Amino acid sequence: MSFDKSIEFVFRWEGGYSNDPDDSGGETKYGISKKAYPNLNIANLTEVQAKVIYEKDYWKAAYCNLLPYPLSLAVFDYAVNAGPPRAVKALQGAVGASPDGVWGPQTFAKINEAIKKMGTKRLAAHLCNDRANFYVDLVTKKPSQIKFLKGWMRRVFDLIMEIYNG
Secondary structure, three states, X not given: OHHHHHHHHHHHHOXXXXXXXXXXXXXXXXXXXXXXXXXXXXXXXXXXXXXXXXXXXXXOOOOHXXXXXXXXXXXXXXXXXXXXXXXXXXHHHHHOOOOOOOOOHHHHHHHHHHHHHHOHXXXXXXXXXXXXXXXXXXXXXXXXXXXXXXXXXXXXXXXHHHHHHO
8 A cells, every 4th residue: 555655656756758868867767767777678668667666676675665654655755766775874864773774673663763752744754854955965066966956856845745645
């Protein structure tokens, strides 16, 4: 259920085929990039194939299957856009665990503590704040990426709306 609802959100933002020379991922379709999957025929990728990739390499890789919704959505969408390691480290930082990207008992305990203290929606929104800061930092380091900033921020805002209203 959580994955199905989350993938719907991702597909709203990760549409059809694109090959923008300024996109560091290169050729993409449904958000799956040639850079990440060099042996994949991106132009002929189907939505079903993309869904299988997302579930294995993003949803499960970022441990979203262990998280309650909508926190699972916030981590998943972050993983799709910035990679599972960054999403996991951001979640760890948000809950006060060591942001090492290793999901162990300490991380899980800290997540459960944070959910009890803040609630799932507030924790998910807190993660969105980290993500917005990540984009600003990225544009500061790579000014060529400024053309994507507005879209990234709109996506984060839409995610916050989904967290509270979805």
